[in-house]
Amino acid sequence: MDSLLNKNRPPVFCPGCAHDRVTQALDKGFHLLDMAGNQIAIVSDIGCSGLFDTFFNTHALHGLHGRALTYAAGIKLAKPELNVVVTMGDGGQGIGGAHLLAACRRNLNMTLLVLNNFNFGMTGGQFSATTPADAQVGSGFLNRLERPLDICGVARSAGAVYVRRCSSYQKDLAEEIAKAVAFEGFAVLDIWGICPGRYTRANKLSPKDIAAALKQLPPETGEVPENRRQEYGVHYRKTAKNLKPVAPPATIEKQFEPPQPGRHEVLLLGNAGQRIITAGEILCLAGMTAGLYATQKNEYNITVLRGPSISEMLLSEERIDYTGIGIPDVVIALSQEGVERRTSLLARLDKKTLVLKAPGVNLPPSAAEEFYLDFKSRGIKPQDWALSALATLAKQNRIISNGMLRGALTTRFRGDILTAVLRLLNQITAQ
Amino acid sequence: MGMSLIEGNEAVAYGALAAGCRFFAGYPITPATTILNTMLSLLPPAGGICLQGEDEIASIGYCLGASMTGMKAMTATSGPGISLYSEHISFAIGSEIPIVIVNVQRLGPSTGSATRGADGDINFMRWGSSSGLPVIVLAPVDVGDCYSLTMQAFNLAETYRCPVFLASNKEIGMTRESIDLAAVEQPPVFNRTMATDSEHFLPFQIKNGQSVPYFLPIGDNVPVRQTSSTHGIDGYITTNTDEIASFQQRLYDKLQTTVDRYSYHEIGGQDASTLLITYGVTAQAAKTAVRVCNRLGAPVSLLVLKTLWPVPESLIRRTAREAKRVVVLEMNLGQYVNEIRRILPGKTIDFYGQMDGRLITPGQIEEVITRG
Numbered sequence: 028m029d030s031l032l033n034k035n036r037p038p039v040f041c042p043g044c045a046h047d048r049v050t051q052a053l054d055k056g057f058h059l060l061d062m063a064g065n066q067i068a069i070v071s072d073i074g075c076s077g078l079f080d081t082f083f084n085t086h087a088l089h090g091l092h093g094r095a096l097t098y099a100a101g102i103k104l105a106k107p108e109l110n111v112v113v114t115m116g117d118g119g120q121g122i123g124g125a126h127l128l129a130a131c132r133r134n135l136n137m138t139l140l141v142l143n144n145f146n147f148g149m150t151g152g153q154f155s156a157t158t159p160a161d162a163q164v165g166s167g168f169l170n171r172l173e174r175p176l177d178i179c180g181v182a183r184s185a186g187a188v189y190v191r192r193c194s195s196y197q198k199d200l201a202e203e204i205a206k207a208v209a210f211e212g213f214a215v216l217d218i219w220g221i222c223p224g225r226y227t228r229a230n231k232l233s234p235k236d237i238a239a240a241l242k243q244l245p246p247e248t249g250e251v252p253e254n255r256r257q258e259y260g261v262h263y264r265k266t267a268k269n270l271k272p273v274a275p276p277a278t279i280e281k282q283f284e285p286p287q288p289g290r291h292e293v294l295l296l297g298n299a300g301q302r303i304i305t306a307g308e309i310l311c312l313a314g315m316t317a318g319l320y321a322t323q324k325n326e327y328n329i330t331v332l333r334g335p336s337i338s339e340m341l342l343s344e345e346r347i348d349y350t351g352i353g354i355p356d357v358v359i360a361l362s363q364e365g366v367e368r369r370t371s372l373l374a375r376l377d378k379k380t381l382v383l384k385a386p387g388v389n390l391p392p393s394a395a396e397e398f399y400l401d402f403k404s405r406g407i408k409p410q411d412w413a414l415s416a417l418a419t420l421a422k423q424n425r426i427i428s429n430g431m432l433r434g435a436l437t438t439r440f441r442g443d444i445l446t447a448v449l450r451l452l453n454q455i456t457a458q
Numbered sequence: 459m460g461m462s463l464i465e466g467n468e469a470v471a472y473g474a475l476a477a478g479c480r481f482f483a484g485y486p487i488t489p490a491t492t493i494l495n496t497m498l499s500l501l502p503p504a505g506g507i508c509l510q511g512e513d514e515i516a517s518i519g520y521c522l523g524a525s526m527t528g529m530k531a532m533t534a535t536s537g538p539g540i541s542l543y544s545e546h547i548s549f550a551i552g553s554e555i556p557i558v559i560v561n562v563q564r565l566g567p568s569t570g571s572a573t574r575g576a577d578g579d580i581n582f583m584r585w586g587s588s589s590g591l592p593v594i595v596l597a598p599v600d601v602g603d604c605y606s607l608t609m610q611a612f613n614l615a616e617t618y619r620c621p622v623f624l625a626s627n628k629e630i631g632m633t634r635e636s637i638d639l640a641a642v643e644q645p646p647v648f649n650r651t652m653a654t655d656s657e658h659f660l661p662f663q664i665k666n667g668q669s670v671p672y673f674l675p676i677g678d679n680v681p682v683r684q685t686s687s688t689h690g691i692d693g694y695i696t697t698n699t700d701e702i703a704s705f706q707q708r709l710y711d712k713l714q715t716t717v718d719r720y721s722y723h724e725i726g727g728q729d730a731s732t733l734l735i736t737y738g739v740t741a742q743a744a745k746t747a748v749r750v751c752n753r754l755g756a757p758v759s760l761l762v763l764k765t766l767w768p769v770p771e772s773l774i775r776r777t778a779r780e781a782k783r784v785v786v787l788e789m790n791l792g793q794y795v796n797e798i799r800r801i802l803p804g805k806t807i808d809f810y811g812q813m814d815g816r817l818i819t820p821g822q823i824e825e826v827i828t829r830g
Contacts (some may be wrong), residue, residue, distance in 0.1 A: 081695075088526060101521060102521075105677075125512050126519075311636065321634075323463070329488075349741070
C-alpha cells in the first residue's frame with residue numbers, strides 16, 4: 028500500500044517540531060498494517076495536533092478542543108469496521124479530561140495518540156496539564172503551583188486496556204503506533220515530543236532528555252492485564268441482540284359509558300410510597316375505558332422515597348387542551364404533606380367538590396363535601412390506600428364505575444399483582 | 459380507535475424512531491430524562507445505539523460523530539444542558555451536520571427549578587451559538603405534536619443539514635395524555651441527499667440551484683472530510699474571503715429563505731380585531747380561552763406558532779392583516795414578542811407573560827382578551 032500522506036498538503040509544522048515525526052510514523056504505521064485511506068478515520072481537535080487530519084488521505088473529522096474522543100466514539104459505534112485514530116495534544120487532553128476517562132472506561136476499539144509537548148504551542152506556550160512545575164512557560168508562575176498529570180497513569184487507573192509511553196524520536200515509533208492501532212480495544216499512546224516554537228525557547232529539552240526521562244519512569248508496556256475485557260462495541264451489539272423489541276404503548280378501546288357526563292378534575296395528595304402516581308395513571312386508564320380523554324401531571328420530591336407525592340388528573344368527553352387543574356371535582360387526601368402543597372387551592376373548594384380523606388389528615392376549612400376513608404382499621408396497607416380510594420369512587424359510581432376501574436387494572440397489571448389489586452377492589456366495593 | 463396514555467417525552471422517542479433515528483446520546487437531566495429512558499428501551503433492540511454520555515458536551519459530540527456516518531441522531535436535555543451544547547451547536551450549524559436537539563425547558567436561570575416548566579430558552583436556542591447563523595426551532599403544543607414535530611424535526615435536519623430544536627417544556631414532556639397514536643399525522647420520512655458522483659466528491663460543493671451540499675458518510679468508499687473550521691468546498695480551511703462570504707450567506711439563506719415551506723402552525727377562533735399569538739404549552743390554555751370567549755360573544759382569533767425560528771414572517775403578517783390588537787402570550791417575561799413587534803410595526807402589540815413555574819391559565823387569558 029502506498030503512503031497515505033496527502034501530497035497536496037504537506038505538513039506545515041515549525042522546523043524541528045516533534046509532530047512532524049509522528050506524522051511520518053503514523054503514515055508508516057498505516058503502511059505496516061496495509062490499510063487503505065477509506066478504512067481509516069482520523070479524528071482531531073484543536074491545536075497543532077489538530078492539523079493531523081489534513082495531512083492524510085483518509086476519512087477525517089476535525090472538531091472542538093478536547094472533544095475528539097466524543098466524535099470518534101460516535102463514528103466507531105456507527106461504523107465498527109472503521110479504524111479510528113484520534114490525535115490530541117496535551118492541551119486537548121486537559122480540557123477533555125472527562126472524555127479520556129470515559130473512553131478508557133468504555134473500551135471502544137480506537138487509538139488515541141496524545142502528542143504531548145508539555146505546553147499550548149498554538150496560543151503562546153501556556154502551561155498544560157503535563158507542563159513540569161519547573162518549566163518556564165507562557166503562564167508566568169502558574170505552572171509552578173500545579174502538579175503535572177501522568178496521562179498513562181490516569182488512563183490505566185481509568186481502565187484503559189492498552190497504555191504506552193513513547194518518544195517521538197524512538198526508531199520504532201511506527202511499529203508502536205501500528206501495534207496500538209491493531210490492538211482490539213482502546214489504546215492510549217502518550218507520545219512525548221519537542222515544541223521548538225514555544226517550549227524549548229526557554230526550556231532545555233532534547234530527544235536524549237526525553238529518552239532519559241522516559242527511562243526514569245516506570246515503563247508502560249502496552250496491554251494492561253488487569254484491565255483486559257470485552258471491547259465495548261462487540262459487547263454492546265451482543266447484549267442488544269438479546270433484547271426484545273419493546274411493545275408499542277398499550278391501547279385501550281371504549282368499553283363503558285362514563286357514570287357522569289362532562290369534564291372531571293381529580294387531585295390526589297399523598298406521600299412517597301403510597302403509589303400515588305400509579306393510582307393517577309389507573310384513574311386515567313379507567314376514564315379511557317369509557318372513551319374519555321385523560322391527562323395526568325405529577326409532582327414529587329427529588330428524594331423519591333420521602334416527601335409529598337401529588338397527581339392531577341383530568342377526564343373529559345371533549346378533547347382536553349389545557350392540562351392544568353382548576354377547582355377539582357374530587358380531592359383524595361391521603362397525607363398531610365401532600366395537603367400542605369395545595370393549601371391555598373383546598374381553601375377555595377366549593378360544595379361541588381368531594382373530598383375523600385384519610386384519618387389524621389387535616390384540610391383547611393372549605394365548602395367541600397367530606398367523606399372519611401378508614402382503610403387502616405380494615406387492614407389495608409398505606410401503599411394500597413390510593414387505589415382503595417379509587418375503588419371507593421367506583422363504588423359510589425362517581426367519575427368512574429366499577430367496570431371502568433376493573434378495565435384499567437386489567438390493562439395495567441398482569442399475574443399476581445393483577446390478582447392482588449382485583450382482590451383489593453372487591454374488598455372495597457363489596458362492603 | 460385505541461387510545462394510549464403517554465407523556466410528551468415518550469412521544470418524542472416514538473416519533474424519533476418512526477423518523478428513522480437510530481442513534482441517541484444524552485445525559486440524565488430532569489425534565490428530559492424520560493426521553494433517554496425511552497430511547498434506551500427502543501433503540502438497541504431496533505439495531506440502533508443509545509448512549510448515556512459522561513456529560514452533555516460528550517452526548518452531543520457522540521451524536522455529531524454518528525450523524526457524519528449517515529445515521530439519524532438525536533439528543534435531549536434541558537436549559538443547563540443546552541448551555542453545554544453550545545459549542546457543538548455551532549459545529550453542527552457551520553459544518554452542516556444534521557441533528558435533532560430536544561430541549562425540554564425548565565424554569566431558569568441556571569440550574570433553576572428542575573421540575574417547573576417555562577419557555578425561557580426561546581431566544582437562547584436561536585442565538586446560543588457563536589455565529590448568529592440561523593437554526594430551526596419547532597415548538598410542540600401537546601403530546602401529539604411531540605410525536606409529529608419530532609418527525610418533522612428529523613426531516614428538516616436531513617433536508618437542510620442543520621441542527622433542529624424541539625422546544626418542549628416540562629409541562630408537555632412530563633404530562634401524560636391519552637392519545638390515538640395511529641391517528642397522529644405521520645409526515646413522509648426524508649433522508650439527506652447523497653452524492654452520486656463519489657469519485658469527484660467535495661464535501662461542501664454546491665451546484666446550481668442547490669443550497670445544501672450533497673452528503674457522503676464518513677466510512678464511504680472515498681475518504682470524506684469534516685471540519686469545524688471555516689472551510690472551502692473541499693472541507694479544508696480556507697482564507698479566501700469571497701469563499702467565506704458566500705459560505706456564510708448560504709448558511710443564512712438556506713434557512714431564512716425557506717421557512718415558508720415549514721411554517722407549522724394552527725389558526726383558531728373567529729375572524730376578529732384581536733389576535734392572540736402564542737406557542738408551546740401556553741397554546742393549550744389559549745385554545746380553551748378562545749373557545750370560551752367566542753362562545754360568550756367576545757370575538758378573538760388565535761395563531762399558534764409551531765415553527766418559531768426562522769421567524770415565519772409571511773405567515774404572521776398574513777394572519778395579523780386584519781387585526782388591530784395583537785396579544786402575545788409567553789411563559790417567560792417577553793422574548794418572542796420582540797419578533798412580533800419587529801414584524802408588525804404600527805399595530806398595537808400587547809404582551810402577557812408569566813415566569814413562576816405555573817402555567818398561564820385560560821382564565822388569565824380570558825381576562826387579557828376582555829381587558830383590551
